[in-house]
Amino acid sequence: MSRNVRTYEHFCMLARALEQVGDRWTLLVVRDLLGAPRRFTDLMALLGGITPKTLTQRLRSLQDAGLVEADRQPGRREVWYRLTPAGRDLAPVVESLFLWGLRHAGRPPLPGEVVHAEHLLAALRITLDQTPAPRRPLVWHLHFADDRAYTLRSGASGWTLTHGIDDAAPDVVVTTDTHAWTRFLMAPPEQRRSDPPGIELRGRAGEIERFLEHLARFPYAMSTNPP
C-alpha cells in the first residue's frame, strides 16, 4: 500500500501539485472521472493502452492523495471510482491542457490512435465555455451509433456535458457515429454546413444554424497569443 513518493523536494506549489498528478496516465484518469464515475473496466476501455497494473497503481495513488474514492457496495460486484471535491478541483488543470492541446496539436486522428467520441465532446464543451454564453439556455442531444448518447446544455454556469439524454426538449438532435463526428469536428468550420456525411441534424432551421455558429469557434476558441 505504500505510495511511490517520487517527490521533487521543492517548496513550490506547482511541484507539489505535480507530485500528486504529474505521473504518466494520472491526468487521463482524472479526465475520464471528470465525465462520470466509472468502473475499472470502463477506465481500461477509455484509457486504451494502459495496463491493469498501471491503472491499479494510479487509482491507489489518487485515493491515497484524497482525489479519488472507491465506491464498493456489499453485494455488488463492481467498484465505482469517482472524484472527491479535491479531485474535481483539477477541472481547470485538465481544461487548460485540453485548450493548449486543441490549439497546438488539434489535428485529425493519427493512424492507430484510439478514438472516443467522449473525449472530443469534452474538448468541445470546454471550447464552448470560452465563448460568450448564449442568451437563452440551449440543449443539444447527440446519439452515437454504439447507442451511447450525450446531452450538451448551456446554463448559467457554463456548458455541461452529461451522459444520456434527459427529458428536456432538445433544440438540436445529432445522430452520427464516432468516425463521422470526428471528421465533422476536425474539418474547417466552413465545410461543416454543406451536408456533412454521416451526420444527421434535426431541429428548427434557426437552431441548427445556431448550433453550427457555436461550433464554428472549435477548435480555436482560446488564444493567449494569436495563432
Added chain:
Amino acid sequence: MSRNVRTYEHFCMLARALEQVGDRWTLLVVRDLLGAPRRFTDLMALLGGITPKTLTQRLRSLQDAGLVEADRQPGRREVWYRLTPAGRDLAPVVESLFLWGLRHAGRPPLPGEVVHAEHLLAALRITLDQTPAPRRPLVWHLHFADDRAYTLRSGASGWTLTHGIDDAAPDVVVTTDTHAWTRFLMAPPEQRRSDPPGIELRGRAGEIERFLEHLARFPYAMSTNPP
C-alpha cells in the same frame, strides 16, 4: 537529438498536450522560463535536484516541440533559453496547477525542501490575478537579502512579476530575505499585520494597508469548490 516519443496514441487533445509537457520536470522548466529567459546553470539552480542529463533532455524535447528556443550568440559562452509563443501559451496550465497546489498542498516548506523566493512570488502573482483588480495601478518593490529584487505591478491585463526594480515610484517597498518572506506568506493573514519578523515594509500607511489587504487572499483565492 531523437525525441522521446512516448505517446499515448489517443485521439484526445489532453493526451496530445501531455505527450509534449507531461514528462517529469518538464513543466517545472516551463515554470522557470515563464519568469524570464535563463541559462542552463540558472535552470540547474532553480530546479534543485535535476541532473544535467535530464535537463539537457528536457530542453531538447521542448525545442523539438517548438516550445523553447536557444539563443546562442557567436563569441558568447552562455546559451539563453526562452519560451516561444507556443510555450508561453502554457501559462494557463502552469497557473491552474499552481492554484490547485496552493489550495490542496499549501503548507510551509517541508524539511529539506529547496526554497526559492521566486516560486512563492509566482504563486502570489497568480493568486492576485484571481481577485478583483485594484482601481488604480499598484507597484510594489521587493528586495531580498541575496540582492535579488522583483517588481509586482498591477495593470490593465492583471498583475505582472518582473525581475529587478524599474524606475516607477513604488507604493510599497519590501525588504526581507527568503526565509522570513516564506514564513510571512505562509502564516495566516491575520498574523501578518503585527510587525512580522525579518520583514521591513516601507510606504504610506494607506498603501501598506492596501498591500496587506491584497495579500490576505493568499493562499486561498481560488475555489471551484469550497475549502
Added chain:
DNA sequence: CTGGATCCATGATGATACTG
C-alpha cells in the same frame, strides 16, 4: 465476467564523475 496480481523486459530517470 470484473478487478485485479505476477513475472519479465525495457526504457526512463538518478548519482556521480568528467570534459570542451
Added chain:
DNA sequence: CAGTATCATCATGGATCCAG
C-alpha cells in the same frame, strides 16, 4: 558555462494468470 559519459535503479509496458 554547458553540457557528456557511465553505471545503477526504478517505473512502465506486455503478457499471462487468478480469485470472487
